[in-house]
Amino acid sequence: MKKTPQELLQIEYRPPRREWMDPHVDFEARRGTWSYPAAPKNLEYLGLPNPREWSPTDEDWKLPDDWKEIVHKGFLDLLDRFRSLKVFMDCCVRCGACSDKCHFFIGSGDPKNMPVLRAELLRSVYRKDFTTAGKILGSVAGGRELTLEVIKEWYYYFYQCTECRRCSVFCPYGIDTAEITMMARELLNLLGVNINWVVEPVANCHRTGNHLGIQPHTFKDNIEFLCEELEDVTGIHIEPPINKKGAEILFIVPSADYFADPGIYTFMGYLLLFEHLGLDYTLSAYASEGGNFGLFLSHDTIKRLNYKMYAEAKRLGVKWILGGECGHMWRVVHQYMDTLNGPAGFLEVPRSPITGTVFDNAASTKMVHICEFTADLIHHGKLKLDPSRNDGWKVTFHDSCNPARGMGLLEEPRYILRHVLNELYEMPENTIREQTFCCGGGAGLGNDENMEMRMRGGLPRANAVRHVHEKHGVNILSCICAIDRAVLPTLMEYWVPEVRVAGVHEMVGNALVMEGEKERTTNLRGEPLPGKEA
Amino acid sequence: MRAFQALVIVAVLSGAATLAAGVTAMRPVLGIVLPYLALAVFLAGMVARVVWWARSPVPFKITTVCGQQRSLPFLRRQPLESPFTGWQVVGRMALEILLFRSLFRNTRTELTPRKNLAYQPDKLLWAGALAFHWSFLVIILRHLRLFLEPVPRMVGILESVDGFFQLAVPTFLLTDAVIVAALLYLLARRLFNARVRYVSLAADYLALFLLLGIAGTGIAMRYFWKVDLVSVKELALGLVTLRPVLPEGVGAIFFVHLFLVSVLFAYFPFSKLVHMGGVFLSPTRNMANDNRARRHVNPWNHPVPVHTYEEWEEEFHDKLVACGLPLDKE
Amino acid sequence: MYDAGKILAGLVIFLLLVTTPVWWSFAMGAEVRAPKLVLPEGRRACVLPTGEMKATHMELLNRWRDLAVRHGDRVMTTWDGRKVRRSLTQSCLGCHTDKDKFCDRCHDYVAVTPYCWDCHVAPRGGAS
Numbered sequence: 007m008k009k010t011p012q013e014l015l016q017i018e019y020r021p022p023r024r025e026w027m028d029p030h031v032d033f034e035a036r037r038g039t040w041s042y043p044a045a046p047k048n049l050e051y052l053g054l055p056n057p058r059e060w061s062p063t064d065e066d067w068k069l070p071d072d073w074k075e076i077v078h079k080g081f082l083d084l085l086d087r088f089r090s091l092k093v094f095m096d097c098c099v100r101c102g103a104c105s106d107k108c109h110f111f112i113g114s115g116d117p118k119n120m121p122v123l124r125a126e127l128l129r130s131v132y133r134k135d136f137t138t139a140g141k142i143l144g145s146v147a148g149g150r151e152l153t154l155e156v157i158k159e160w161y162y163y164f165y166q167c168t169e170c171r172r173c174s175v176f177c178p179y180g181i182d183t184a185e186i187t188m189m190a191r192e193l194l195n196l197l198g199v200n201i202n203w204v205v206e207p208v209a210n211c212h213r214t215g216n217h218l219g220i221q222p223h224t225f226k227d228n229i230e231f232l233c234e235e236l237e238d239v240t241g242i243h244i245e246p247p248i249n250k251k252g253a254e255i256l257f258i259v260p261s262a263d264y265f266a267d268p269g270i271y272t273f274m275g276y277l278l279l280f281e282h283l284g285l286d287y288t289l290s291a292y293a294s295e296g297g298n299f300g301l302f303l304s305h306d307t308i309k310r311l312n313y314k315m316y317a318e319a320k321r322l323g324v325k326w327i328l329g330g331e332c333g334h335m336w337r338v339v340h341q342y343m344d345t346l347n348g349p350a351g352f353l354e355v356p357r358s359p360i361t362g363t364v365f366d367n368a369a370s371t372k373m374v375h376i377c378e379f380t381a382d383l384i385h386h387g388k389l390k391l392d393p394s395r396n397d398g399w400k401v402t403f404h405d406s407c408n409p410a411r412g413m414g415l416l417e418e419p420r421y422i423l424r425h426v427l428n429e430l431y432e433m434p435e436n437t438i439r440e441q442t443f444c445c446g447g448g449a450g451l452g453n454d455e456n457m458e459m460r461m462r463g464g465l466p467r468a469n470a471v472r473h474v475h476e477k478h479g480v481n482i483l484s485c486i487c488a489i490d491r492a493v494l495p496t497l498m499e500y501w502v503p504e505v506r507v508a509g510v511h512e513m514v515g516n517a518l519v520m521e522g523e524k525e526r527t528t529n530l531r532g533e534p535l536p537g538k539e540a
Numbered sequence: 541m542r543a544f545q546a547l548v549i550v551a552v553l554s555g556a557a558t559l560a561a562g563v564t565a566m567r568p569v570l571g572i573v574l575p576y577l578a579l580a581v582f583l584a585g586m587v588a589r590v591v592w593w594a595r596s597p598v599p600f601k602i603t604t605v606c607g608q609q610r611s612l613p614f615l616r617r618q619p620l621e622s623p624f625t626g627w628q629v630v631g632r633m634a635l636e637i638l639l640f641r642s643l644f645r646n647t648r649t650e651l652t653p654r655k656n657l658a659y660q661p662d663k664l665l666w667a668g669a670l671a672f673h674w675s676f677l678v679i680i681l682r683h684l685r686l687f688l689e690p691v692p693r694m695v696g697i698l699e700s701v702d703g704f705f706q707l708a709v710p711t712f713l714l715t716d717a718v719i720v721a722a723l724l725y726l727l728a729r730r731l732f733n734a735r736v737r738y739v740s741l742a743a744d745y746l747a748l749f750l751l752l753g754i755a756g757t758g759i760a761m762r763y764f765w766k767v768d769l770v771s772v773k774e775l776a777l778g779l780v781t782l783r784p785v786l787p788e789g790v791g792a793i794f795f796v797h798l799f800l801v802s803v804l805f806a807y808f809p810f811s812k813l814v815h816m817g818g819v820f821l822s823p824t825r826n827m828a829n830d831n832r833a834r835r836h837v838n839p840w841n842h843p844v845p846v847h848t849y850e851e852w853e854e855e856f857h858d859k860l861v862a863c864g865l866p867l868d869k870e
Numbered sequence: 871m872y873d874a875g876k877i878l879a880g881l882v883i884f885l886l887l888v889t890t891p892v893w894w895s896f897a898m899g900a901e902v903r904a905p906k907l908v909l910p911e912g913r914r915a916c917v918l919p920t921g922e923m924k925a926t927h928m929e930l931l932n933r934w935r936d937l938a939v940r941h942g943d944r945v946m947t948t949w950d951g952r953k954v955r956r957s958l959t960q961s962c963l964g965c966h967t968d969k970d971k972f973c974d975r976c977h978d979y980v981a982v983t984p985y986c987w988d989c990h991v992a993p994r995g996g997a998s
Contacts, residue, residue, distance in 0.1 A: 015655045021738035053845065087840055089596040090823045096589070097818035100744050102729075102736035103642075103665060106649040112657065122739050139743075139810045146545060148741040174604040178636070178643045178669070179815055180824035182604060212847050213855070222856050223863035249865050291865060292852050305599075306844045313846040321849055321868070344835045345600055367611050367624075371832035378611050385614050414609030414622040414829055421615065436647055436659035440606040440621070469657040583888060587881055594877045685981035687891035690898065696981050706985070709932040766925035769980045770904045780891035787904070789921050820880060837871055 007457050008038075011501060014461060017115040019106075026123055027130065027145060029155040031162045033062040038458030039114075041165055041451060044205035049198060051209045052307070056198025062161060067154070069197050074152060078135060080196045085136070090185050095132045097179045098125060104173040108183075109444045110166055113462030118163050121173035121183040127163055128190050131156060161199050164190040166459060168448035169302070169334075170407035175440050187449070192304050200303060204450035207299040211311050216261035216295035225291045228264050236274045239532065241524030244281050246289055249322070253288035254359060256319045259330030260296040260488035263509075269491045271530040272331055272509025278518050279380065279511065282389065283360050287328065293318035296335040297488060301342075302450040309346040312338055315373075316347050326356035327373040331509050333406035333487030334448065336375060340413040344371040361386040375409070377418035377486060380514060384425045390519040395526065396427035398536045399482045401513070402474045403430065404467065404494070405442035406487035416440075419486050419510045426517035431478040437470035447493030460493060461500050468501035475505055482506050484513060543731060546745035550753050553803055554796055561795035570795040571775055572784045578802035585809025590817050599838040601831050604824035622829045629828050636825055640670055665729070672722035675715035676751075678702060679758075682715070686769075686776040708763070716759050723752050743811060750804050757797035767791040905975035910965040917948040917961075928984065931958060958990055 024030075033040060046057035058068050070076060084091050104121040106112065111119035118124060130150035133140030140149030150156065169184035194200055207217035214221050220228065226248060233244050247253060259276065263269040280287055293314040300307030319327050329339055344350065353372040356365040363382045365374045383389050403423060409415040416439050423430050437443050445452075446464030474480040483494060483505055494507040516529045527538040560566040607621025619628040620635060635641040648662040682699050685691045703711035727748045730740045761767050771787035772794060778785040808814070820826065828834075853860065853868055860867055886893070916923050918930065934956040937943040946954050955961050966972040969992050977984060 015651075017651060019651070020734050026738065086596055087599060089593055089598045089821065090602065092593050092596055093818045093821050093823070096593075097812065097815040097822070099812045099815055100736070100739050100741065101643075101665065101669070102733065102739060103646050105735045105739065107647075112649055112651075117735070117738055120735065120739065126739065137810070146742050148743055171604055174824055175606055176642055176645055176647075178640055179819050180604055180636075180642065180822040182602065182824045185602060185824075215852065221859055222865055223859040226863045226865060251866070291860075292849050309841075309844045310846055313844075314849075317846075317849060340831050341602055342600055344832065345838045346841060349835050363612075365611075366833060367609070367830075368832040370835045373832065381615070382612055385612065411605055413831070414605035414607060414618075415611070416608045417615040418611065434659070441645075466657055473656070579888075583885065586884070590877065590881055594872060594874060598871050598873070684891065688894050688898075689979070691978075691981035696983065699981070700983065709928050710982075766929075768921070768924040769982075770924065770976050773980050774904050776891075777895065781895045782892070789924075791925075817884075821877070839871070 007461060007500065009458060009461075011461075014113075014458070014465070017113070019115045021117040026117060026126070027150055029127075029150075029153065029159040031155075031158055033158075033162070036162075037455075039166070039456065039462075040162055040459070041201040041203050041453050041456045044198075044200045044202045048202065048205045048209040049200075052205070052212060054198065054200075054205070055196055058198065062158070067158070067199065069154070069157070069199070073157070073197050076196050077152060077157075077193050080193050081132070081135065084189050084192060088185075088189065090182070091189050093179075094125065094181045094186055095129050098122060098129065098181055099178075100126075101178065103176045103178065104181075104183075107173045107176050109168075109170070109172070109446060109466045110459065110463045113446070113465035114459070118159075119166065121177075121181075124163055124167060124183055125181065125186045127156070127159060128186055157194070157197070157199065160190055160194055164194065165201050165451065168407070168444045168446070168451055168463065170444035170448060171411045172407070172441065172443065175411060188301075188305070191302065195304050201450060201453075203453040203456075204299050204302045207450075208303055208307050208311065211295050211299065214294075215290075215292045215314060217297060217299055218261045218265055220261060220265065220294065222291035222294075225264070225294055229289070232264060232270055232274060233277065235270075235532070236277060236530070239274075239528055239530055240278065240520055240526060242278070242281060242520050242522065244277050246277055246280075247287065248289045248291055250288035251322050252324075253322060254286040254325050255288070256293070256315075256322060256324040256327045257287045257289055257330070258293055258296045258315060258327060259289075260332035260335055261294060262297075262488040262492055263330055263332075266492065268495065268506070268508055268512070268531075269488055271512040271515070272491070274530045275509065275511030275513070275515025275518075276330060276376065278515045278520060279389075282518050282520055283383070286359065288322060288324070290318045290322065296330050296332045296339075298335060298338040299450060301334055301338055305346075308338060308342055312343050313347050315339075315343065316350050316353075319350070320352050325354045326368075327353070328356075328376060328379060329373055330376050331486040331488070331511060333408040333489055335408075335488075336415070337408035337412035339371065339373050343373070358382055360388050375413075375415060375418070377415060377422060377510060380511070381418045381421045384422060389514075391426055391517045392519050393425065393427050393517050395516045395529065395535055396513055397429070398529070398533075399427060399508075399513070400429045400431065400478060400480045401427055401482050401484050402433055402471065402478075402480045403438070403510075404433075404445075404471075404483050404485040404490060405438050405440075406485055406490055407442060407444050407448060409486055410440055410442050415486075419484075422510055423484060423513060426513045429478075431474050431480055433470040433474050437466065443467040443470065445487075445490045445493050446497060448489050452489055452493040457496075461497065464493070464497040465501065467494075468497055471498065471505055472502045475502055480505060482508050484508050484510055486510050542740060542742040543745040545742040546749050549742075549746060550749040550800075554753055554757075554800065557796040557799035558792060560799075561792035567795065568786055570799050571786050571790075572779065574802045575779055575798060576784075578805040582805040582808050585806075586814070586817060589809050589814050590821075593818070593821055597839045598823050598827070599840065600823075601827050601836040602823055603827045603829045603831070605829045609829055624828055624830050624833075626828065629826060633820070633826055637819055640666055640673075643669055664725075668722050668725040668729070671718050672726060675719040675722065678715045679719060679755075682713070686773045687780050689773075689777055710762060713762075716755070716762070719755050720752070720759070723748055723755065727752070746807075747811065747813060750800060750807070754797065754800045754804060757793055757800065761791070761793055761797060765791055765793050767794045905979050907975055908968060908971040910967070913965055915948075915950055916965075917946065917952075917954055919949060931962075931986070934958070958986060 049057035134149030139147040167187040171184045174182040210219035263273040298311045300311040355369045356374045443466040446460045498505045605622045607618025610624040623629040643666040646662045647659040650658045702713045774787045938956040
């Protein structure tokens with residue numbers, strides 16, 4: 007990042023003189039706020055349209071000759087399949103309630119990051135092409151001709167939305183910009199206009215089973231390596247089962263949890279928990295991804311990637327599925343999976359083998375969130391915990407967008423945290439729970455070339471963290487999302503360098519008192535525990 | 541500029557109606573033909589719009605959840621923010637439609653001079669919107685005294701509540717003042733809030749000016765340029781009993797009022813005003829957050845290319861063997 | 871998922887609500903014609919021309935009250951040059967002797983409840 011925080015904070019919220027209907031994006035001047043296009047090999051692998059080398063800074067985007075017709079037909083097809091699109095296109099009254107709710111608007115002041123205008127980018131074309139008033143009255147009725155410049159603007163702004171759905175909470179008609187962004191990305195996808203940070207993980211996941219493209223032997227290696235680290239800290243030797251047929255539970259985590267710091271400490275927490283319980287579970291090298299970047303590309307790719315979860319559960323003959331800490335994964339699991347790839351009649355209604363609790367809220371999908379599972383264990387007193395081991399941490403909890411607004415998982419992680427550590431401080435109420443702010447890097451935007459926009463989009467979250475850091479000395483930001491764990495450390499380093507990032511189950515792992523463990527002198531990160539400094 | 545376009549449109553419409561009302565031959569058009577036409581367009585247009593929406597399925601249950609889900613019994617749920625049953629959805633929708641729950645959440649974001657972000661509660665938009673919609677509803681219900689014979693007792697009671705203060709003759713009605721104040725606030729907000737002005741279309745001002753025109757002529761008729769109410773009721777009843785009559789001696793201002801109402805009705809289905817119906821169909825609000833408990837069916841859930849386990853095992857066969865992971869096929 | 875049943879029901883309710891006046895009128899067999907009033911025999915004109923009286927009599931009465939009660943100004947010259955005492959019970963009801971067949975018919979028709987009778991005693995027919 008070339009710009010300093012002070013420079014970035016010079017934000018002008020007053021809209022420019024230039025009317026928004028006039029599309030124009032200077033990609034060269036705005037480097038740092040957009041993502042690179044998809045590499046042709048990834049589109050080819052997935053069989054998606056128009057693979058080619060191109061750059062947004064090019065004049066010619068090498069679109070198919072009949073691109074206009076493709077978009078028009080594609081739009082009609084989406085209107086036909088999604089009532090949400092029709093209603094959201096027709097009902098906005100431009101009341102402006104959403105206008106200052108988007109983290110990208112708050113961080114950039116760019117008026118087209120107001121959710122209402124982001125939607126109008128699509129809506130103006132809809133009016134012109136599909137409504138009586140727009141056809142007759144044109145721009146007076148808010149209609150706009152679909153031009154190449156409009157497509158370029160779509161690319162810029164629909165890949166500048168993290169589909170966090172905060173605006174949808176405030177909209178009197180529940181208009182959901184995530185839904186509109188998903189539709190726009192579907193349309194762009196028809197022209198081969200999409201970003202590599204989305205398409206490559208999708209291609210990887212389709213092939214190897216996870217976004218990072220980790221092949222089965224490396225998957226096993228990584229996990230064994232983490233187990234060695236874990237043994238160093240706890241003295242407990244764990245060999246997690248992989249692809250084990252007949253296990254009771256299939257456990258699926260986002261791939262970053264077994265790959266990168268600080269997700270790996272969360273993964274260690276899971277492993278300790280299961281060892282503590284003696285749980286009959288298995289990991290899978292085939293369904294080795296909880297997340298689903300297909301969500302950021304098209305509804306078809308959601309289904310293609312998500313297919314593996316049920317398929318693997320069926321193949322292994324498990325009773326139900328347990329899912330790790332991941333944000334958008336849970337939007338897919340909660341709101342899309344059963345519809346797309348269910349019904350999962352071959353599984354049983356999830357029942358905790360330890361407490362006997364039947365998770366009837368997951369009676370159909372048959373997949374339980376690890377926080378639901380753990381909170382239930384704690385409630386029944388099944389875990390031996392020593393919260394003082396986490397005393398080095400002053401913790402605040404960041405609600406990840408999707409578990410918060412996509413499923414309402416608000417209390418479970420807080421319940422867990424309150425039992426595994428002693429100092430938990432909430433950020434201001436307009437920045438948490440259903441009003442939580444995005445990390446700035448969701449929906450495929452967490453790449454390095456988009457860094458300026460990430461830092462801008464993450465500003466509201468970082469600002470709230472700084473508030474509790476200054477007020478209570480908070481030094482760690484706890485979350486239940488792998489994208490959070492991937493992008494928040496960078497965000498914190500930029501805005502609040504004193505604060506680090508951790509998963510909830512890392513804290514659980516620190517606090518768990520294991521049978522036969524050696525005296526712990528460090529936390530899972532290998533850092534000395536309070537009072538145990540050498 | 542866009543506001544000006546809209547103002548011109550409404551001014552031209554009002555002017556044309558004023559001129560036409562002075563021409564005897566035009567009165568049947570203003571008083572009978574256009575109202576019938578406008579009502580027909582309104583009803584057919586709204587039904588067509590809703591049917592058009594309804595012809596597309598709701599493929600996914602994409603509830604926007606605003607509170608704690610129903611999961612573990614020892615965690616306190618928020619059924620009106622995260623409904624699990626049909627009745628809880630009804631409750632959430634009722635709050636949304638009757639009390640504008642989501643607008644009530646509104647905040648104003650500010651970057652303080654010390655570069656801190658602050659979120660202040662901002663209920664003004666909520667209050668203005670609620671005031672406008674409710675007074676509009678009460679005014680429409682009050683008008684039933686001109687369309688119903690005999691007049692139901694409720695209509696009279698409503699009017700006496702509305703005229704609670706018993707100021708002036710004829711009694712000053714609270715909603716008359718409230719609707720104008722609310723509309724002026726909504727207009728001022730569009731004009732003077734930089735962000736809202738930036739996103740406002742001519743159509744947004746058009747609706748406000750039309751409504752102001754309607755309210756203005758209505759109030760003028762009641763308090764300043766009186767019309768013979770008995771004749772007005774004759775005309776209104778004639779329309780609704782499908783035996784239209786055009787009584788003598790109804791002032792021109794009444795025809796301007798009626799014309800603007802007709803324009804509003806006819807414009808309704810082709811404008812953002814369809815939010816009246818759309819709010820009921822918003823998929824993020826009108827569905828339960830019971831996704832994992834009850835399966836939602838998508839009628840077009842077509843097959844997609846997938847990478848099966850067999851293909852995967854074949855592709856990574858040697859590596860699986862080398863690292864000792866089990867195989868389905870030896 | 872279409873929810874066709876619920877939407878259809880919603881549309882029917884919408885149509886029924888909007889067309890309330892139509893079916894109400896047919897159900898009640900409403901008269902379109904304005905009510906027939908019993909006019910005083912042998913009198914040609916009121917204190918203002920009929921059209922003006924129809925539209926503005928409430929304002930006239932209100933003004934009368936202020937002038938007569940507050941200022942003691944009790945005599946009015948009508949449009950056709952007669953002198954009339956500003957009095958509801960004496961002047962108005964002097965000619966329009968039957969409140970039921972004059973005042974109430976229109977007031978009921980357009981659902982107006984004037985508060986004249988909060989203080990004044992209605993002749994015959996009783997208070998409305």
